[in-house]
Amino acid sequence: MQKLNQDPFLWTELRYAIVFDRDQLAFKTLFKKFYPDLYDFGYAIIKSPVPVEDIISEIFMKLWLLEDKLMEIENIKTYLFRSIRNNAIKYLERQHTHVDISEIIDFNYQYPSVEQEYISNENLKIIQQIIDELPSKCKMAFTLVKELGFTYHETAAIMEISTNTVDRHIQLALRRLRDSITCKKINS
Amino acid sequence: MDQDQFLTLLNKEIQGKLTPEEKLLFEKLIIDNPDHQLLYHFIKNRQGIPSSTIEKTEMAFDQLWKKLEDSTPENIPVRSRIKKRYLFYLVAASIAIFFFVGMWRYSSHQEVVEYKMSYSSNKGEKRIISLPDGSTVWLNGDSKLYLATDFNKKERRVKLVGEGFFAVAKDKKHPFIVSCKDSEVKVLGTKFNIRAYQDENKTQTSLVEGAIELKSQNSDETYRMVPGEKLTIAHNLIGPKFSDKSSTNTIKRTALIVQDGEKMPSEALWLENKLSFEADPMNIVASKIGKWYNRNIVIDNTELEKTTFTGTMENYSLEMVLKTILLANPKLHIREENESIILY
Numbered sequence: 001m002q003k004l005n006q007d008p009f010l011w012t013e014l015r016y017a018i019v020f021d022r023d024q025l026a027f028k029t030l031f032k033k034f035y036p037d038l039y040d041f042g043y044a045i046i047k048s049p050v051p052v053e054d055i056i057s058e059i060f061m062k063l064w065l066l067e068d069k070l071m072e073i074e075n076i077k078t079y080l081f082r083s084i085r086n087n088a089i090k091y092l093e094r095q096h097t098h099v100d101i102s103e104i105i106d107f108n109y110q111y112p113s114v115e116q117e118y119i120s121n122e123n124l125k126i127i128q129q130i131i132d133e134l135p136s137k138c139k140m141a142f143t144l145v146k147e148l149g150f151t152y153h154e155t156a157a158i159m160e161i162s163t164n165t166v167d168r169h170i171q172l173a174l175r176r177l178r179d180s181i182t183c184k185k186i187n188s
Numbered sequence: 189m190d191q192d193q194f195l196t197l198l199n200k201e202i203q204g205k206l207t208p209e210e211k212l213l214f215e216k217l218i219i220d221n222p223d224h225q226l227l228y229h230f231i232k233n234r235q236g237i238p239s240s241t242i243e244k245t246e247m248a249f250d251q252l253w254k255k256l257e258d259s260t261p262e263n264i265p266v267r268s269r270i271k272k273r274y275l276f277y278l279v280a281a282s283i284a285i286f287f288f289v290g291m292w293r294y295s296s297h298q299e300v301v302e303y304k305m306s307y308s309s310n311k312g313e314k315r316i317i318s319l320p321d322g323s324t325v326w327l328n329g330d331s332k333l334y335l336a337t338d339f340n341k342k343e344r345r346v347k348l349v350g351e352g353f354f355a356v357a358k359d360k361k362h363p364f365i366v367s368c369k370d371s372e373v374k375v376l377g378t379k380f381n382i383r384a385y386q387d388e389n390k391t392q393t394s395l396v397e398g399a400i401e402l403k404s405q406n407s408d409e410t411y412r413m414v415p416g417e418k419l420t421i422a423h424n425l426i427g428p429k430f431s432d433k434s435s436t437n438t439i440k441r442t443a444l445i446v447q448d449g450e451k452m453p454s455e456a457l458w459l460e461n462k463l464s465f466e467a468d469p470m471n472i473v474a475s476k477i478g479k480w481y482n483r484n485i486v487i488d489n490t491e492l493e494k495t496t497f498t499g500t501m502e503n504y505s506l507e508m509v510l511k512t513i514l515l516a517n518p519k520l521h522i523r524e525e526n527e528s529i530i531l532y
Contacts (some may be wrong), residue, residue, distance in 0.1 A: 016451075019316070019324060020324065020355040020379060021355075022322055022324070022357070024253070028249055028253075031245070031248075031249050031252070032246075032249065035245040035248055035249070036242075036244075036245060036365070037240045039244075039248075053248060056248070057248070057251065057252045057255060060252055061252065061255065061256060064255075064256055065318060070316065071316070071326075071459050071460055071461065072314075072461055094250050118225070118226075118229035119226060119229055119230055119233070124230075125224060127230055145202060146202075146231055146234075147234060149234065151203070152203060156218070167199070170199060171195070171199060172200065174195050174198055174199060174227070174231075175195055177222065177227055178194070178195060178224075178227055179231075181223045181226055181227055182223050185191070
């Protein structure tokens with residue numbers, strides 16, 4: 001754990017501590033690191049707090065009880081977000097039987113609207129509105145890249161699509177944003 | 189045109205792919221156009237986590253931990269596959285004990301150990317098992333672990349056939365004992381690897397951390413091991429069966445070697461899904477590859493017993509592994525017959 005305190009996040013160290021030493025602190029470090037983002041991401045899909053909390057705790061229980069092949073998980077971040085996405089879709093499908101939710105999923109991520117140095121609150125609201133109007137999959141890809149800091153490659157792994165498709169989604173989002181900003185002249 | 193150039197550059201910037209020249213141009217396009225400026229700042233800005241979320245996270249973790257504590261190992265539902273096996277072994281074991289208990293008492297001073305639960309892995313598969321005492325065992329391909337019926341009462345006794353890595357929870361009152369085909373390892377709390385496949389002519393015990401005592405069946409001598417040590421019990425191949433007390437064997441102590449850039453000694457790298465060889469003779473190399481890829485690999489040249497191979501491979505296909513070994517040993521040949529791969 002000493003090494004962990006020096007470097008806030010080292011997956012290789014963490015998984016050894018979790019698996020070999022059954023180290024609760026290491027497990028908690030992992031949980032705390034990802035919980036807020038996982039929650040927001042899951043909430044954007046399900047839009048109801050309790051099922052999102054249940055899905056997150058189920059995923060982490062599996063990790064602690066070693067039901068998944070922990071040592072074979074190379075990228076824990078991608079693994080966790082993919083698990084959230086898949087379980088959230090499964091949850092919605094149970095609610096509406098016989099519908100392929102993955103195709104019609106309504107992804108709605110709330111961007112934090114705290115006053116920023118360069119962008120006024122008013123402009124942020126307008127940007128949020130433009131994002132809300134993007135196609136759902138495009139919105140998810142854009143959020144994963146922009147707000148959650150994933151690379152195109154990782155985003156592709158989470159959404160189970162190709163890297164090229166991620167690039168197309170990002171291109172579309174950027175163009176719509178730029179066009180709307182220019183059109184509405186919101187900065188003037 | 190100018191605007192689309194900005195979008196292309198922004199896309200590259202997000203991916204960190206801007207060249208120095210493009211970066212200069214990109215910066216100019218931002219300064220010259222307030223729309224660009226706004227979009228750029230929005231894309232580059234990520235909000236921090238508000239403190240209310242930190243509290244919420246703490247609460248969520250406490251809830252999760254409570255759930256985990258409530259589901260103590262006894263309460264965890266055992267998967268149905270294991271349940272069926274459990275029943276089978278219970279019946280099988282009780283029948284066996286009914287018939288043989290008398291004989292055993294006469295022929296040996298050893299106590300009869302009754303095993304109930306068993307976990308097994310298929311060829312080419314790995315499994316992590318969490319034992320009721322908090323210890324963890326990884327099973328490599330084609331291996332079995334049996335738990336004694338009275339596991340955790342007086343002692344924690346298990347039997348291993350194949351290869352397993354043990355991370356044993358500390359509990360001085362209940363020694364953890366692993367028996368395998370030709371020896372027994374007694375521990376109090378530690379990490380070690382045992383490779384003891386029935387079809388290989390040796391048993392290798394590698395100690396990563398802690399201390400263990402190894403007792404060989406043949407010599408009744410006890411060997412104390414220190415971390416970083418490996419004990420190999422090699423059987424004389426000419427002897428009849430491994431378990432036969434008349435067969436000769438030699439015991440060799442060596443140091444564990446951690447290859448460059450690795451965290452664990454070669455003996456434990458299979459945990460990280462790496463196929464590793466440390467001066468392994470060809471028969472062990474063939475056996476390791478066979479178990480990893482679930483293929484039958486045969487050595488058809490006794491000379492090859494003297495040839496060894498060292499190396500670590502990750503995400504290799506079977507073809508790539510074989511090619512690598514052929515490259516390292518120019519004298520080695522390969523052919524396929526029926527379903528088997530033959531090295532000669």
